[in-house]
Amino acid sequence: MGAIALFIPIVSVICVFTFVAVAAWSGNRRKEREAFYKSETLKKIAETQGAGGATAIELMREEEKRDQRRRIEGQKLGGLITIAVGIGLMVFLRMMPDTAEDKAYYVGLIPLLIGFVLIVYSYFLAPKE
16 A cells, blocks of 8 residues: 555656656747748748848838737736735735734735836836837
8 A cells, every 4th residue: 555655646746747848848849840930931932023022021020029019018917917916915914813913924025026127127128119
């Protein structure tokens, strides 16, 4: 009975880490394929006669703008979520009876301030389009 009880968690941990490794590998492989097909498409557009080169450059610029916009919006969302976590943590720790005098609820300031930094960066310091 003791060997089986030890065997099940070991196999479970191995399965979880194997799944994570395969998922990361397949995600990276997909990104490589997408980048390859994108570069091949842009190369073919640029090689065509007429306005193909200008179209390819314009397509690349639009993709860069979209990626930058998505990154900034992600930072804004991350900042808001982190602020909410900080406020929730402060309220939760303040309401606990053992920590009211210990002022342990100030721990919630850490995610709160990180959220504020993310918001300030995304609105004021991030590169503009």
